[in-house]
């Protein structure tokens with residue numbers, strides 16, 4: 001009985017040693033990452049590598065199931081996996097001390113491989129945090145297990161079997177304290193690193209645009225409770241990107257290089273250079289290709305920036321239609337993302353811009369501070385590079401950017417879509433007049449007509465708000481004479497080319513979802 005309890009206790013303490021070793025590893029990795037880059041830390045690196053390798057359908061499912069918490073879920077998943085592995089390695093180490101320690105080292109090596117393999121990796125140094133963490137964790141486990149397996153030095157007060165309780169307690173406490181200290185120090189230094197960027201953003205004063213946005217026509221904003229506001233506030237604007245750590249770029253040291261095929265004069269511009277140029281301000285609706293029919297990944301903001309076509313022309317770039325050799329513009333961000341945009345689209349007169357502001361303020365960090373691209377009419381993944389730092393003129397034949405390597409289409413103009421914002425699915429409105437309302441978008445073409453259908457009845461025209469520009473979404477409403485019982489409300493839009501939103505539902509992969517949005521309600 002006594003022996004078996006001792007075994008139980010020792011097994012538990014061995015598992016605890018594994019956990020402590022894991023904590024030591026993560027803490028040391030965090031501390032060392034301050035000397036390399038915070039993004040090179042093991043959890044971020046493994047998470048990033050997982051995102052890079054996730055098959056498109058799985059990623060689509062993750063976005064659908066977890067929405068914008070997908071990254072948090074991923075990191076918690078990695079931490080949970082690490083916990084299980086750490087507990088197991090602790091147990092292994094009780095039998096085979098070296099094997100357990102080697103296991104911890106191996107995990108460090110996996111982290112290092114993930115970090116150096118990321119598209120934004122700056123070299124082998126990115127592997128250092130994980131390697132150092134692995135060594136520290138292995139050492140901690142080796143020492144702790146040593147206390148559990150070493151016969152006590154003096155038999156005097158220890159009556160529970162042959163191991164060094166006092167030694168273990170001291171070593172475990174020391175490991176926990178050292179990990180806590182190292183981890184906290186690393187955290188503090190890493191968060192300080194972003195302070196320069198935060199200060200640079202606070203110091204930005206956006207000049208008045210040479211070409212201001214046309215005032216939003218009064219009729220473009222409907223006053224229907226529950227409808228999406230015409231301008232989406234930046235704080236609720238959707239966010240879609242692969243960044244586990246939001247890049248904090250200092251505007252003072254930021255540079256953008258434009259180079260590649262057909263560039264006669266390569267250009268490098270600073271943030272100040274951009275602010276000193278003529279600025280253009282426009283309302284533009286941005287849409288994500290991962291937006292399901294009726295989904296939330298669409299927003300309309302007032303962007304201010306420099307016309308990209310002007311910069312390209314100054315660099316000597318010609319669109320393919322005028323004999324230019326490059327048909328694809330590849331934008332690269334500080335976090336290694338690549339997005340490919342047709343050069344023709346950027347230079348065809350639309351308001352493609354390098355945006356420096358959103359809704360009257362410098363870009364929020366999550367939306368790409370200091371500079372991002374915005375191209376009306378194209379899904380974000382082929383146009384809206386955040387934290388941009390490089391533009392390369394190339395061809396579609398020569399280069400596949402990040403998402404194209406992962407089954408998404410090379411070219412992806414936004415599809416005509418409409419959404420019912422109110423009533424919400426499964427709402428229980430009372431019989432009488434119920435306001436059905438929402439938004440419809442067909443960037444570059446404009447929305448001509450929106451129709452609503454109740455159950456299998458005829459399509460009925462909705463009342464349209466004024467169309468601000470062809471690049472913005474358009475609000476609509478429909479006063480419905482609701483009768484008691486269950487009803488299905490369906491909406492469809494027609495764009496100004498006369499094309500009607502298609503009925504057949506398609507997946508978001510490879511070039512955006514098609515289909516009609518329906519909402520089921522029960523009228524009381």
Ligand SMILES: Nc1nc2c(c(=O)[nH]1)N[C@H]1C(S)=C(S)[C@@H](COP(=O)(O)O)O[C@H]1N2
Pocket residue numbers: 237238239240241242243286287288289333334335337366367368379380381384385386387
């Ligand atoms: N650097 C970077 N830029 C990016 C992305 C990204 O993952 N990394 N995602 C793109 C996608 S898929 C979309 S839809 C838009 C979303 O911009 P938002 O997050 O500001 O709404 O950013 C685009 N720009």
Ligand SMILES: [Mo]
Pocket residue numbers: 240287288289290379380381
């Ligand atoms: Mo997207």
